Amino acid sequence: MTRVETTQAWRGHDQRLGRAAMTFLLFLPALIFLGVWFVWPLGQLILLSFQAEGGAFAAYQEILTSEVFRIVFFNTLKLAVFVTIICTILAYPAAWLLTRVKGFWFSIALYCILVPFWISILVRTFSWMLLLERSGPVNNFLITLGVTDQPLKLLFNDFGVYIGMVHVLLPYAVLPIYSSMLKIDQRLLLASDSLGASGHTTFFKIFLPLTLPGVTAGATFVFLLALGFYITPALLGGPHNLTAAMLIDSFVNERLVWPLAAAASVILLVIVLVVLAVTARFVSLGSSVVVK
Amino acid sequence: MKRYKPSPQALTQIFGAIVLAFLVMPIFAVVPASFNQASFIKIPPEELSLQWYAAFLEDRGWMTSLFNSVRVALLTTAIALVIGTLTALGVERLPKRIRPIVIGAVLSPLIVPVIMISIALYYVTRSVGLYGTVPGLALSHALICVPFVLLNVSVSLQRLDPNLARAASGLGARPGYVFRTVTLPAIWPGVASGGAFAFVLSFDEVVISLFIAGYGAKTLPVKLWEQIRVEFTPVAAVGSTLILTFTVVLFILTRLSARKRNSSAEGSQ
Numbered sequence: 001m002t003r004v005e006t007t008q009a010w011r012g013h014d015q016r017l018g019r020a021a022m023t024f025l026l027f028l029p030a031l032i033f034l035g036v037w038f039v040w041p042l043g044q045l046i047l048l049s050f051q052a053e054g055g056a057f058a059a060y061q062e063i064l065t066s067e068v069f070r071i072v073f074f075n076t077l078k079l080a081v082f083v084t085i086i087c088t089i090l091a092y093p094a095a096w097l098l099t100r101v102k103g104f105w106f107s108i109a110l111y112c113i114l115v116p117f118w119i120s121i122l123v124r125t126f127s128w129m130l131l132l133e134r135s136g137p138v139n140n141f142l143i144t145l146g147v148t149d150q151p152l153k154l155l156f157n158d159f160g161v162y163i164g165m166v167h168v169l170l171p172y173a174v175l176p177i178y179s180s181m182l183k184i185d186q187r188l189l190l191a192s193d194s195l196g197a198s199g200h201t202t203f204f205k206i207f208l209p210l211t212l213p214g215v216t217a218g219a220t221f222v223f224l225l226a227l228g229f230y231i232t233p234a235l236l237g238g239p240h241n242l243t244a245a246m247l248i249d250s251f252v253n254e255r256l257v258w259p260l261a262a263a264a265s266v267i268l269l270v271i272v273l274v275v276l277a278v279t280a281r282f283v284s285l286g287s288s289v290v291v292k
Numbered sequence: 293m294k295r296y297k298p299s300p301q302a303l304t305q306i307f308g309a310i311v312l313a314f315l316v317m318p319i320f321a322v323v324p325a326s327f328n329q330a331s332f333i334k335i336p337p338e339e340l341s342l343q344w345y346a347a348f349l350e351d352r353g354w355m356t357s358l359f360n361s362v363r364v365a366l367l368t369t370a371i372a373l374v375i376g377t378l379t380a381l382g383v384e385r386l387p388k389r390i391r392p393i394v395i396g397a398v399l400s401p402l403i404v405p406v407i408m409i410s411i412a413l414y415y416v417t418r419s420v421g422l423y424g425t426v427p428g429l430a431l432s433h434a435l436i437c438v439p440f441v442l443l444n445v446s447v448s449l450q451r452l453d454p455n456l457a458r459a460a461s462g463l464g465a466r467p468g469y470v471f472r473t474v475t476l477p478a479i480w481p482g483v484a485s486g487g488a489f490a491f492v493l494s495f496d497e498v499v500i501s502l503f504i505a506g507y508g509a510k511t512l513p514v515k516l517w518e519q520i521r522v523e524f525t526p527v528a529a530v531g532s533t534l535i536l537t538f539t540v541v542l543f544i545l546t547r548l549s550a551r552k553r554n555s556s557a558e559g560s561q
Contacts, residue, residue, distance in 0.1 A: 097308030124394030228405030
C-alpha cells in the first residue's frame with residue numbers, strides 16, 4: 001500500500017468518525033431533553049408506585065382489591081369500547097364520502113376533519129355544554145319539534161360524555177380508514193363487478209376486508225386516547241362518570257396519596273402498551289399515522 | 293310504476309355528510325354565545341353586544357392568563373423547533389433500518405397517557421423548582437410538540453435531494469454554510485408548519501397545564517377550565533372564541549403557505 005492510499009484511507013476514516021460525531025451531536029438535545037424531562041419523571045413515578053407505606057406492592061394490592069377502583073376501571077374500559085365502536089361506525093361512511101368527492105367539495109370535506117384536530121378539546125367540550133344545556137338550543141329545538149314537552153337532561157350524564165367524546169375522537173378514526181380506502185386498487189372492484197357479483201357482495205367480500213387495517217388502526221387510536229381521557233368526561237359527565245384519569249387526579253390533588261396515583265397510572269400504561277403490542281401484530285400502526 | 297328507491301351509495305354519502313357536519317358545526321357554538329347582551333348565555337343571543345369582550349379586556353385574571361398562554365406557547369415552539377429539527381437532521385443521517393426505532397423513541401411521549409405524564413411532571417417540577425413557571429410549563433408542552441416538528445421536518449427532508457448538499461460541500465462550502473444556504477431553505481416549509489403545530493398544541497393544552505401551571509403560569513385554557521366548572525358566563529365564551537380565533541388563523545396561514553409551496557414546486561418542475 002502506498003503512502004498516498006494510506007492517507008486517503010485515514011482521511012476517509014476521519015471523515016466517517018466526524019460524521020458519526022456530528023450525527024450524535026444532532027441527537028444530543030433530544031437525548032438530554034427526553035432523558036431529563038420524560039424518562040426521569042416517569043421513572044420517579046414508577047419508583048413511587050412501589051413506595052407505599054405497607055410494602056413494595058401495597059399500592060397495587062390496595063388498588064386491585066378496592067371496589068371503587070374496580071368499578072372506575074371497568075367503567076373507563078366500557079366507555080372506551082363503546083366510544084370506539086360508535087366512532088368506527090360513524091367514521092366509515094365519512095371516510096368513504098371523502099374518497100367520492102372531488103375538487104372544492106373534497107377540500108370542504110377534508111377541512112371538516114382537519115379543523116377539529118387543531119381546535120382545543122376544552123373549547124369543543126364547552127361548546128357542547130352550551131348546546132346541551134337545559135335551556136340550550138338542542139332542547140329548544142326538540143321542544144319546538146314537539147319531541148318533548150320538558151327540556152331533557154342531556155348534560156352531566158352518560159349521554160353528554162358519549163356525545164362529547166365521540167365528537168373529539170372521531171377524526172382519529174376517519175383518517176386511517178380514509179387512507180386505507182385510498183390504497184384499494186379500483187380494478188379489483190371492477191373485476192368483482194364484471195364477474196357478476198352484486199354491489200352487496202363486492203362490498204363485503206372485497207372492499208370491507210381491504211379496509212380492515214385502517215379500521216383497526218383508527219379503532220386503536222380512539223380506544224387508547226379514550227382510555228386516558230380527562231377533560232371531556234370531567235366536564236360533561238355526572239358523579240357516576242368517573243374515569244381512571246379523574247380518579248388519578250383525585251388521588252393526587254384531593255387525597256394526596258401519591259403511591260396510589262402512581263400505581264394506577266402504571267396500570268393504565270400497561271393496558272395501553274398491551275393493546276398497542278397486540279394491534280401492532282396485525283397492522284402497521286406507523287404507516288397509518290402519516291396520513292396528511 | 294316503480295317507486296323511487298335511493299341507492300345504498302347515495303344513502304351512505306348523505307350519512308357521511310351528516311357525520312362531517314356533526315364534526316364541525318358544534319365547535320362554533322361559543323362564537324354567538326360570546327356576543328350576548330344578557331349576563332347569561334343564550335344561543336342565539338337575543339341582542340348582540342361586545343360588552344363581554346370589554347369585560348374580558350378589563351379583567352386582570354383573564355388578560356394575565358392570555359399573556360401567559362402566548363409566552364408559554366412561544367417558548368414551547370422555540371424549544372420544540374430546535375430539538376425537533378436537529379433530531380430530524382440526525383435521523384436523515386442514520387441507516388434506513390434504525391430510523392423507525394429512533395423516531396418511535398421521540399414519539400413515545402404521545403403513547404403514554406397524558407394524565408401519567410402530567411402527574412409525573414407535577415411530581416418532578418415541584419422538586420426542581422420549575423412548578424408554576426413559564427419555562428417549566430414550556431418544557432412540559434415541548435414533550436408533546438417535538439414529535440410533530442420531527443414528523444413535519446422529516447417529510448420536507450425526504451423531498452430534498454441529498455446531492456444538493458453534497459455538491460455544495462464538494463464545491464468547498466463549510467457544513468454550517470451548506471446548512472444555511474441549502475438545507476434550511478429547503479426544509480423551511482416543514483419547520484414552519486411544525487412550528488405552527490407546536491404553537492397551537494401548546495396554546496390549547498389543558499391537562500398538563502392543569503397540573504403544572506400553578507398560579508404563576510396559569511394559561512388561558514386553565515383559567516377557562518376553572519371558570520366553566522363553576523358557571524357558564526359570557527366571558528368564558530369570549531375566552532373560548534379567542535382560543536378558537538388564534539387556532540383558525542394559524543390553520544389558514546399554514547394551509548395558504550402549503551398551497552403556495554405546492555404551486556411553486558409545480559412551477560419549478
